[in-house]
Amino acid sequence: MKSLTDSGSAATVENPIAGIDQTKGDFTYDVAYEFDAGTGLSERTIDYISSVKKEADWIRAFRRQALQVFQSKPMPTHWATRDLENIDFDRIRYYLASGQKPKRTWDEVPEDIKRTFERLGIPEQERKFLAGVEAQFDSEAAYSNIKEIVAKQGVIFVNSTEGLREHPDLFRRWFGKVIPTGDNKFSALNSAVFSGGSFIYVPPGVKVAQPLQAYFRINAENFGQFERTLIIADEGSEVTYMEGCTAPKFSTATLHSAVVELVALKGAKIQYITVQNWANNVFNLVTKRGLAHAEAEIKWIDCNIGSRLTMKYPGVVLKGRKARGEVISIALANDGQHQDTGAKMIHAADETTSNVVSKSISVGQGRATYRGQVHIPKRLRGCRNNTECDALLINTNSRTDTYPAITVRGDRNSIQHEASVSKVSEDMIFYMQQRGLSEGQAMSLAVNGFINDLARQFPMEYSVELKRLIDLEMEGSVG
């Protein structure tokens, strides 16, 4: 048997798994876009987007102000990777759409766009297990539908354009409140040029049994996708939201910069599941934060497999007594990828609890980074945080980093943080090989075992998909 240590050191051997998982989403169709804001970003771009969307004046003013904030903020390279400097904001197309109103049935969706989503299996999944689906194609949703039985309970599931136009009172109250424009450079960029994304409202006491799903598809080259999602779960309600995403592999970089705000009112529960599988030329720079009121619970389940660089730290502001926040994070970084992910837990009320479990796997020359923040300010009591980060390194030249920041004031709270770095034990691989598994199968099994307790928290369909992706990624990662 070739030893594991030897196998990985052959850095010159091309990593055979790079890009395998992307094949499913790696295709593009020529689409005749009716609306195109052109290349580059200026006030004119914003006016174009605002005019096409026929937006209210306050939204246009909001966008303009955000553009100024974006331009005034420096790139955060004093702590983040310098790879960010490779984003050329002047070469990006900020708005591409074939129309502003999503279709309610797949038959109405233009043929070329429909073909895309059929190939990705979205209509089929909708029939099988979803309460509602929104399918975004570049800047706008091509399709958006919610099952009648869910709609009858008063649940609103529309895209951001419709949400702001048709339910301004409901959404304006929270829009930009959880993540203000100036939160960071990319939230400002999103606030200036946002388009698409979901607006969801769940009325008091309504428990949406099946998940709502959004699928984000980038089709065009040099494109920037800036969806904006706001989910409001009213008192005592429950909702699960899932998002998936793919893009074809272009030779030039693509930017995806979303803002996702969650509001869980008293006793509400929101579970937000992401399976990010962008092509590995996509810069995925996303700001996600939830506001949990008293006794509410917000749980982010975040799985990052694709992209060139992902920077994403889902957070929960624990605003009400006994609120609970949780982040479950799985990241897999392969050759040419940097998964810079983590969590933020801001405790702002007594007896709030938070839990962060992060597992990352670095394959080949991939780099996985955990970056976290836990903040417990003065005069709170009974707050607790638990953070666990485990990193698995597959090859000798794989890389992992951990950068948590924890602030605790006062003597009535407790936090604990633990992180470990390890590799798959040779004994384990040897044991499995003795029982007839190939080295690749054994590695795959070991990696699946490493994330198994987290993967089980995903809905069945997603955890099966995740397992399949990991099998593919691990194939040939050794030997």
Added chain:
Amino acid sequence: MTTTTAPLPPGTVGAFTRAAFEAHLASLPPLPEWWLARKRAAFEHFAALPLPVRNDEAWRFSNVSGLTLDGFAPPATARAVPFASIGIRKAARLIFANGRLFSREILDSNLERRGVVVDTIQNALREHGDLVRDHLLAQPARLGSDKFSALHQAFLVDGAFVYAPRGVEVELPIGIFSFALGDQAATFPHTLVVADEGARVTVIDYFGSQDDTERQLAIGANDLYAGHGARITYVGKQDWSHQALALQSNSTVVRRDACVQSLNVHLGARQARHESHSQLQAPGAISEMLSLTVARGDQEFDQRTLQIHQAPHTRSDLLYKNALLQRARTIFSGLIVVDPDAQKTDAYQSNRNLMLSDEAEANSLPGLEIQANDVRCTHGATTSRIDSEQEFYLQARGITKRAADELLTFGFFEEVLNRLSQDDLHTALRTLIQSKFSGEKVIR
């Protein structure tokens, strides 16, 4: 010589102007050319660098507004120093007051016969020039204090030089005392320890002031170099005036099969930053980094550490414990770096904060950067209060709450003190910490 350069902006150099630097050089005996050149370069570097600002990542959570260099002066020569006994037998003792040698006593007559050197850096520059040149401030400042390290090098007057030659084991510790005396005094203490192949040496580095109301600036550094198979035990006890701004930077280099154990006890200063940088350069190298802090009043203790594994089969183990009272703040920012070829690294990093007040604040940034896969790296950070069940248990036996809390805090520290192999050192440190905890001044 360059003496005519544009005037320096006052905010960035404070009292340490070009004129002050030239006056400092004039006060020194003739220096070797290489050392003079390094001091001049250091001054230019210091003057060119800005003071840290709030969004410097290396100063995250630090109170950067407290880092003022204004109003300090080169201190007067001291005529007397406070009584300083640390309650243990020593092989030699060096006492520095305001950066200059006050007294030197060789207590173990065998030392010099065996080739052990315990002397000042000024003497060593003349007599052991090559060793000093190789190891004095030879490692880069990597933890954010470049400006202060440069200031230290530029204004360094004198310090301690300890050398243990090949195969020599020095049984008793060597005590080095550095005092800052007088209001507005600025001092730059330095301790350089070189242990040659297979040598063993223990150094106790004590820092203190006459009284706790004097506003002082202390920018110190120490270099520990453990050659092949050598073992250095270093204990630093920082007890500066409570009005002092103190920055201390440590560089530890560990060669093949060598071991350095360092324990820093932090008690004094208004704002104290301690940077500790351990390089494990060859297989079998071990670095054990320990720290105990009692933070009270409005004190801020800011500790930054770096454990760099540059070779396979090396081990580092860090345990930093802070007890926080009143309105004190602590910052622990640690980083374990495993270089791409440093397989079989075993690295551990742990920061434990014990909160004894509702107004205290503890910040933890335990970090890892791992570029090799066959490693065992773990870190942990916890912040919590005293276990209420343990407290109750003691109170139920008639012990007052205050006494119970003290006992439990000592218990919290005991895990670190137990790592020391010398019993009398352990006892002396426990006494020192107890005096601090009870707020009494001061048993040394």
